[in-house]
Amino acid sequence: MLDSIDILKRNTLSVTESRKAILDLFIDTDGALAHADIEKNISNDFDRVTVYRTLQTFFENGIIHQIPTTDNTVLYALCKDKCEAGHHHDEHVHFICNLCDKTICLDEVTVPQVKLPKGFKPLQKAMVVKGICAECKN
Amino acid sequence: MLDSIDILKRNTLSVTESRKAILDLFIDTDGALAHADIEKNISNDFDRVTVYRTLQTFFENGIIHQIPTTDNTVLYALCKDKCEAGHHHDEHVHFICNLCDKTICLDEVTVPQVKLPKGFKPLQKAMVVKGICAECKN
DNA sequence: TTGATTTTGCAACAATATTGCAAATCATGT
DNA sequence: ACATGATTTGCAATATTGTTGCAAAATCAA
Numbered sequence: 001m002l003d004s005i006d007i008l009k010r011n012t013l014s015v016t017e018s019r020k021a022i023l024d025l026f027i028d029t030d031g032a033l034a035h036a037d038i039e040k041n042i043s044n045d046f047d048r049v050t051v052y053r054t055l056q057t058f059f060e061n062g063i064i065h066q067i068p069t070t071d072n073t074v075l076y077a078l079c080k081d082k083c084e085a086g087h088h089h090d091e092h093v094h095f096i097c098n099l100c101d102k103t104i105c106l107d108e109v110t111v112p113q114v115k116l117p118k119g120f121k122p123l124q125k126a127m128v129v130k131g132i133c134a135e136c137k138n
Numbered sequence: 139m140l141d142s143i144d145i146l147k148r149n150t151l152s153v154t155e156s157r158k159a160i161l162d163l164f165i166d167t168d169g170a171l172a173h174a175d176i177e178k179n180i181s182n183d184f185d186r187v188t189v190y191r192t193l194q195t196f197f198e199n200g201i202i203h204q205i206p207t208t209d210n211t212v213l214y215a216l217c218k219d220k221c222e223a224g225h226h227h228d229e230h231v232h233f234i235c236n237l238c239d240k241t242i243c244l245d246e247v248t249v250p251q252v253k254l255p256k257g258f259k260p261l262q263k264a265m266v267v268k269g270i271c272a273e274c275k276n
Numbered sequence: 277t278t279g280a281t282t283t284t285g286c287a288a289c290a291a292t293a294t295t296g297c298a299a300a301t302c303a304t305g306t
Numbered sequence: 307a308c309a310t311g312a313t314t315t316g317c318a319a320t321a322t323t324g325t326t327g328c329a330a331a332a333t334c335a336a
Contacts (some may be wrong), residue, residue: 014282014333035323047285052324054283068206068266072292072323093252098261106258112250114231114265119272120244123236127252127265128206134257152302152313173292185316190293192314210292210323 002027002078011061018046022054023063032067032077032094032103067094067103068126077105091125097133104133140165140216149199156184160192161201170205170215170232170241205232205241206264215243229263235271242271 004023008015021042026033033041038051046054055076058064067075077094093109096102111127142161146153159180164171171179176189184192193214196202205213215232231247234240249265 016283016333018284048323049286049325050284057283066208068208068264070204070206070212070264072210072212074208074210093254095254095258106255109252109254111265112252114247114250114267116231116233116247116267117244117272119275120233120267121270121275122267123269125265125267126206126208127249127263129252129254129258129260129263131261132259134255137257137259154302154314156315186292187294187317188315 007063011063013057013061017044018050018054019057021046022051023058026064026076026078030102030104032075032105034073034075036073067105068128069096069103075103077103080107093127093129095133096128096130097136098130099132099136102133102135145201149201151195151199155182156188157192157195159184160189161196164202164214164216168240168242170213170243172211172213174211205243206266207234207241213241215241218245231265231267233271234266234268235274236268237270237274240271240273 004020004027005015007023008019013019021044022038025038025041035051035055038055039048055064059066059076062079064076065079067077069075091111093106093111095104095106097104111125114122114125116122142158142165143153145161146157151157159182160176163176163179167179173189173193176193177186193202197204197214200217202214203217205215207213229249231244231249233242233244235242249263252260252263254260
């Protein structure tokens with residue numbers, strides 16, 4: 001079982017109410033979260049600034065990773081245990097459902113290689129697939 | 139040669155100063171543009187609102203497409219002639235250079251197929267590669 | 277428990293995005 | 307080329323989103 005306190009300690013981060021609450025929300029959520037989702041879904045009310053700073057701290061420590069979107073929001077999702085601080089292993093495909101609007105990490109599906117034109121040197125890659133998720137397809 | 143007036147007429151859009159100017163900027167730019175880039179690079183000063191509305195109109199008419207990013211900006215780039223209104227054919231790879239920070243449409247590189255878990259139905263897909271672009275690699 | 281360090285919340289601010297409406301511009305038919 | 311109707315623009319106001327400095331509070335380590 002994933003435990004928010006464990007995760008924080010493992011990353012030598014202070015264990016605070018806000019960090020526990022936000023991390024628990026990530027653990028309980030199967031999809032990805034935007035800043036707005038967090039503010040809405042947390043019972044205890046934390047300052048906007050705290051949420052921003054907590055997300056940034058989690059990101060810098062490799063606890064969560066970012067997901068590219070075409071609207072102007074940043075989505076975050078929990079990293080699997082392979083992530084290290086500053087060195088994300090999030091090269092899995094992200095799926096956005098057109099119906100329920102959830103963003104799901106397909107951890108088993110890695111982003112494939114592509115052949116780039118001459119001179120382009122790839123360092124990181126991301127892939128987002130939109131469609132109907134397994135839940136909604138019924 | 140791409141002509142802004144042609145493009146507008148082909149999409150049954152009124153030919154106005156702002157639309158011509160913004161479309162010309164897209165045509166003259168090899169990379170993708172954010173809203174802020176447009177406001178900075180247009181000599182004639184249009185209202186922010188006009189730029190927003192123009193971008194939305196272009197997007198809805200399939201003249202430009204959006205590029206997913208992990209910062210909270212929306213990038214737009216010209217669609218190639220295959221795009222139709224409401225039905226974008228922008229399934230090519232986008233490259234973001236870590237050095238010059240330009241976003242480039244690799245129109246020749248199509249986003250590869252991936253095998254999704256059971257039940258997931260893909261409809262659109264996008265891929266972003268970060269690294270060093272051909273220009274900067276010298 | 278105490279003291280040093282980190283984190284939080286507040287306030288102020290900056291940047292970005294949206295809406296309604298009147299004035300200006302554009303397209304169409306004559 | 308001109309008048310008319312429809313569309314687009316700019317302004318103002320407002321909403322939303324993100325950032326910074328600093329004092330108070332919470333956390334950690336001894």
